[in-house]
Amino acid sequence: MARQVARNSLLSAMASLATTLAAAGSTIIVARILGVERTGVVTLALWLVTIAVTVASLGLPTAMTRYIAESHDGTVQRALARRFLWPTVAAAGVTFAVFASPALALWIEATDVVWAALAGEDRQTRVAIWLVLGAATTAQVLGQYRLGVLRGQQEFRAAAVVTLWAFALQMAATLAGCLTFGTLGALAGYALGAVPAALSCLATRGCALRPSSEIVARVRRFALYAWAGSVMSAFVWARIEIYFLQRFEGFEAVGLFTAGLTLASLATQGPLLLTGALLPHFAKAHASGKVDHLREAYASATRLIAFLVFPAGLGLAAIMPVVMPLVFGEAFRPAVPVASLLVVASAIGAASVVGSHLVNALERSDFVFYCSLCGAMLAVGAGFTLVPVFGLMGAGAARALIQLTMVAAGLWFITRKLGYRAPLRELAKLFLAAGLAALAARLCLILIPGRWALAAAIPAAMITYVIGVRALRALTRTDTDRLRSAVSLLPRPLSLCGRPVLMLIRA
Known part of the structure; x- marks a missing residue:
């Protein structure tokens, strides 16, 4: 079972990694070719897409993962997939009609939400x-x-196959689009990257069996709360700050903020990619009544994700003064402080993703909604108060504080209401080890000037972190055994590199 979960996690990681690299790589291409201000324009336009996708998805992707995994019958799985495909198709069609509607364009122009960003384009380009x-x-x-x-x-x-095709297509299309058509070409590149996954919907097989009314009702209830929660979460996690930055600071501030978020995503998303198989695994365990297994799996997965994400986040924050101009160019150097803050906050928040999968597996998407609703209200309030006064850093501080507040609320709910122990002591030890590693990296930057400091900073941070984890006994023997199982599934060169590290940290 553990080996199957590890294999599924690695395959899921490949799929999610392709998506993350496509988004980050496209942002870097836009930044390098179109500059800071146009990066802000593209980001704001894509933010509208993110909000629209969240609304139109109806919470069904998460619901499908949750309830299809619960069934062991392939026929029932296909019946569920077919049953809720047509509402998705209808929602997608309505969404396109709204974007193509002249009424929407007139409303956007009148309210000056995004139309000002396209003021330099002719009307035909704006329609396109x-x-x-x-x-x-x-x-x-x-x-x-x-x-x-x-x-x-x-x-x-x-x-994984679908997302790898999407990655290749989006990167190539975005590069060609930026060079040829500017802003329009960049957005078209993003759009083409979503085509392979959309076309794969054609592979959804028909099924004469109709799912029972009971399971349909459960899916609908779960999807409703998941949908409402995701809509509210969009105000916290989907870059709502860029709207307020554009209103009060301009598109250059949006571009700088986007660069910080992109690096924060690269630092934390890598380890999070390994959690893609947890929701179906937790759902199966819950349906089978394996409570003890579920408790142990939650605690262990949380420790392992924190083991990976804490050093990635804190380490990148330490070397941000070199990395930011190296990746995006000197024009983005003013984003270093806010990017460092965002990376640290994202590292802490990323460790809570395992808990989110647990909450969904236990069919408590209602908590996700109420928690997200509170977060959304805080985000809007911060947007009207902190951003006008403190600008870029105000937006970063607001995002960090709200995310950490939601993480704390989630931990409280999981421990007090669901009765699952969070490994807080081990998380504190891992954070301390990551902090020592970040300090070692920053000392290298201070002592060695220029970009060559990275050649010393990264190995110094890795060695310090491994020694810290070993000395603090932050991982259990079960954790290291699971890491070894995952490493054994990697290609041989990567597996050989990972084994010495596991020997050093073994409790």
Whole structure:
């Protein structure tokens, strides 16, 4: 069982890594070719797509992963996938119609939400941009549904293939689009990246069996709360700060903030990619009544994710003065302070993702909604208070504080209401070891000037972290055994590199 979960996690990681690298790589391409201000324009336009996708998805991708995984009957799985495909198609079609509607364009122009960003474009180009955004939204809605179905069916290899094709297409299309058509081309590149997953919806097989009314009702209730929670979460996790930055600081501030968020995503998303198989695994364990196994799996997975994400986040924050201009260019150096703050906050928040999968597996998506609702209100309030006064750093501080507040609320709910012990002591030890590693990296930057400092900072941080984890006994023997199982599934060169590290940290 553990080996199967590790294999599924690695395949899921490949799929998610392709998506993360496509987003980050496209942002870097846009920043390098179009500059800071145009990066802000593209980001704001894509933020609208993110919000639209969240609304139009209806919470069904997560619901499919949760309930398809619960069933061991392939026929029932196909019946569920087919039953909720058509509401998804209908929502995607309505969304495209809205983006293509002249009424929407007139409303946007009148309220000055995004239209000012396109003031330098002719009317024909502006119309084309809205059509491209509609197409991107439609493709992402369909693609997310299909990927949710594949994860529920444990078809992680198929999901990886689809996302790898999407990665290659998006990178190539974004580069060609930026060089040829500027802002319109960049957005078209993002839209094309969503096409492979959307087309894979055609592979959804028909089924004569109809799912029972009981399971349909459970899916609907779960999806409703998941949908409402994701809409509220969009105000906290989906870059709501860029709207307020554009209103009060301009598009250059949006571009700088986007660079910080991109690096924060790269630092923390890598380890989080390994959690893609946890929701279906937890759902199966819950359906089978394996409570003790579920408790132990939650604690162990939380420790392992923190083991990976804490040094990645704190370490990147330590070397940010060199990394930011190296990746995005000197024009983005003013983003270093806010990027460092965002990376540290993201590292702490990332360790709570395992808990989110647990909450969904236990069918408590209602808590996700209420927690996200509170976070959304805080985000809007901070947008009207902190951003006008403190600008870029105000936006970063608001995002960090709200995310950490939601993490604390989640831990309280899991421990007090659900009765699952969070490994807080081990998390504190891992954070301390990561902090010592970050300090070693920053000392290298101070002592060695220029970009060559990275050649010393990264190995110094890694060695310090491994020694710290070993000395503090932050991982259990079970944790290291699971890491060894995962490392054994990697290609041989990577596996050989990982084994000495595991020997050093073994409790």
